[in-house]
Amino acid sequence: MSSPVQQSAHTRDDRNVPSDLWTARDAEAYDSPDDPMFSPELLERTTLFLAELAQGGRALEFAIGTGRVAVPLQSRGVEVSGIEYSPAMVEQLMKKTKTIPTAIGDMATTRVDGEFSLVYLVYNTIGNLYTQDAQVECFRNAARHLRPGGRFVVEVLVPQLRRLPPGQNAVPFDVSEQHLGFDTYDLVSQRAISHHYRRQSDGSYRYSPHNYRYVWPSELDLMARIAGFELEGRFGDWDRTPFSSESDSHISVWRLPES
Template sequence: MTSSDLWDEDTAARYDDVSAEMFAPDVLDPAVDFLARLAGDGPALEFAIGTGRVAVPLTARGVRVSGIELSQPMVDRLRRKVSADEVPVAVGDMASTTVPGAFSLVYVVWNSIGNLRTQDEQVRCFQNAARHLAPGGRFVIELWVPGIRRFPPGQAGVPFAVTDQHVGFDTFDMVTQQGTSHHYRRLGDGSARYGFSNFRYIWPAECDLMARLAGLEFEQRVADWHGAAFTSDSESHVSVWRKPMEATDS
């Protein structure tokens, strides 16, 4: 059993529309550029591949991409874009599901590693990435930095989106590092739809320790896909760890 929320048919059907801003070229192209450079001539594996927001354009760049995805309805949406021959996907959780082959790149984007809601599963996710990497291959995650510094005493949540179409905020349990993202979206008829997703937040230093436990070496951390410097004020990070050339899988 996985602790992740399971995205159903209704959620999968709406995913591309409600996430439209993440498909915008100024958001997506730098991520694809970054990942394509790291993949080089080798194959890539995406954890939580979803509907193929990143995998489809990365495939168009000539990178051979495979995926792991927990939600069959999300995979069904992906199949409307590319075939199983073009982008093979195993249905399962990213902490334990395996696929054949050794990869030059394993990646998980847009905070998706937080869908694993226990520290043990997150550690196993790093180990699963290392298991799939060829020596010298890299594991990349894109992850936000929890906005806990913005909490005044007594505040229960932190907003991350406030527009006339979408209001979103996160609530946190500081003891367990559990959180919930709450979304209120305005529909065309003027009504509102509420949705939520649960996560466990991870600090950058905690990620580094998980990587070390998996036998990976830290390579770089930047604030975004453009390569901006990561500082104490950064609200997100793209982090890269490398599997040593001399590494062997047990």
């Protein structure tokens, strides 16, 4: 087996990648048992969904992070590889397992060896690429890794612009003693920033912004068509609840034609 941590020759220069680079401090604090996205029930549903789509083949996770999904998916018997932009996040993954080969690079251009039945991108990370061009290249990169008939899965929020008051560009999403978070939006570029103020043990606050680009389901479908995909299904959650105009997020599945 190749080394589990790889520096890909296909990765473009960091200065040209429109994505935030997570630091060691970010990575060390990422895994939190109190965060709902780490709940065993959610991960059970998520990995069941993905394992069924893999159909016994190999899976590749874009933005694998610390292995929140990849590790339990591997436990289901799926052979998983990953691509991750942040070396610090991969260091945390390697503390959990050294059996998931992971290339360090951006998900729009980085290539790994082999052919896959499934490429997946979860928890809004398509937005980490904060230009439209980079998001289109992400779809093309997924297609390059897939065998004919393979599937690309994206989990992402529906843009919450209905929560934006007229004349304002900021929406709070968490107000508590330990954390203040709000999003600011540029409605022209679809660029947004999540602003986080976290209370420290000494009573001070640490500020950490996160840049992203929000994207509509219909826009994702166009990106998929550019890359040669066909929409196979769209759901409101990992239980395959029907997607509707009231859904806060969606899990979309695109498929490469067999020929």
